[in-house]
Amino acid sequence: MKPYVLLNSAMTVDGKIATNNSSMKISGKNDLIRVHTLRKEYDGIMVGINTVLIDNPKLTIHKINCKKSENPTRIIVDSSARIPLDSKVLNDDAKTIVIVSSKANKASVELLKEKCNVIICGSKQVNLKLALDKLYSLGIKSILLEGGSTLNFSMFKEKLIDEVSICIGSKILGGYDSKTFVDGEGFDKNDCINLKIKKVEKIDDDILLKYDVIY
Template sequence: MDVLVNAAVSADGKLSSRRREQIAISGEADFARVDRLRAEVDGIVVGVGTVLADDPSLIRHDEAHRRKRRGPNAPPPVRIVADSRCRTPTGADVLAGGPTTYLLTSEAAPPERREALRDVGAETVVAGDERVDLGEAFGRLEDDGIERLLVEGGGELIFSLFEAGLVDELTVFIGNMIIGGRDAPTLADGEGFVSAFPELELAGVEQLDSGVVLEWTVR
């Protein structure tokens, strides 16, 4: 499986403010770039924190680009939420209509919450005891024919993926603003590394909107 992480951060590396409110860091040109990325993958992944904060639908993508790159009959990307305790609301937009939604969860999730989410159409993948075992869960997705994933946040999920050695590529739009705040989320939150830091190799640089896009591969 190929895993691409994409994010937009401020010049000081923040995903949003300390209030965890959605902030427009990039502009229309970057939105179009992300829509093309979405069109090229089999699934789009977010963590439950992103679902609770932003209620994304994860259905927007460049359909013309998808048909050109993947053929006229290629299905739209599935939606995937990493949610160890099944905190995703049953009325969340990520569960409404559209393509299949996979919910990656753990044995610690209350059975009644798993059942409630299945009742509204989620395909639950249980992997791990207290937290989602991302390696196992991604392997199960691969068994379903999902071979390329686009991860869109948040910081806790991105850190966990780097920690598990599952990230192949990282693309970051760096915007022209300072957000600040020790409690504001960053690209990779979680416990942080103290050794064996993941290393990246720069693969591309592009000026876009009022910022810059950096493309990296993971060594």
């Protein structure tokens, strides 16, 4: 069994979610409130390690009223246990699970275990199918996937994403190196991911699109 996964992201009109080395504010205040309200409905929030290294996010519910106990578990996909021990996601505001692979340095994993729960899945990169299976057995029945581009691709490739919410901010970023909604090695043109549109909503200057994923 695997948790239900909703991929939520904000992108510019030209499909970018960040520059190559920094985050940026793409959607407006009311979209951020929507995202924090959504976080309340999920057991876990998942991101890739680069998002932690670049943005140092809290991954808590802090744009709306919320008790500490209502924060979802923060899940970080980090094969080599590169996460800095002073990252905000390792603070006491919520539970955190870091998923590493068996190639991670043993001493780093031991230090990390003093701060959070650590799961070992896969030999090189994290085996995402196995990881989701383990998360489900730990009681994480639903996950809000919040990027970045590389993890988004792998999660699609492994057919682990059930639903997509993408908020298009009224901005254009351009740039060869900027991150797009989904990067990675890409799919063959005959093998791309198909979506079924469910809802189109205008939120101030942004447009929210909701899709089911068709595999």
